[in-house]
Amino acid sequence: MSAAEDAILALLAQRAAGATICPSEAARRLAGTQGNWRAEMEAVHAATDALLACGTIGLSWKGAPMQKRRGPYRIARR
Template identity: 35%
Template sequence: MTDAAVERCIFDLLAARRPGATVCPSEVARTLEPEGARWRGLMPQVRGVAQQLVQAGRLHVTRGGVPVDATALGGPIRLGLPPAHGMAADGPRR
């Protein structure tokens, strides 16, 4: 699987969601490799691509609502678009 395909899948899944919504990296992997348990092998690559996108300012990765390194151990993470100026991740700031 190419990194470009992983990146495209992340942004395609996010585009299909409401603004501010996130996706799980496993959803990306399962979309790319829907057969059986083979998607698990893609998880390190999905997390690596996500971290590259964070470093480029194109993606926001959180664990429990707190920004984290996508490649760090510690539990489930969520992938989302960076909050737009004047927007919180969960909607407009008041």
């Protein structure tokens, strides 16, 4: 499992059931307090795709479920 996948799952574990996270939250976690979180977004997108393919997470935007990552999205546990 990648560091980005770990970051996504750790953030989701801290949230209430049904809550979502923004992918940028995972990127910020990877980058640390002094890091460039935008540079981590590619890794977060790849990790999101991998976790989605495994059925570990689900995606949505403005409450509507998404089948694949496209444009803005939120991440939730399945």
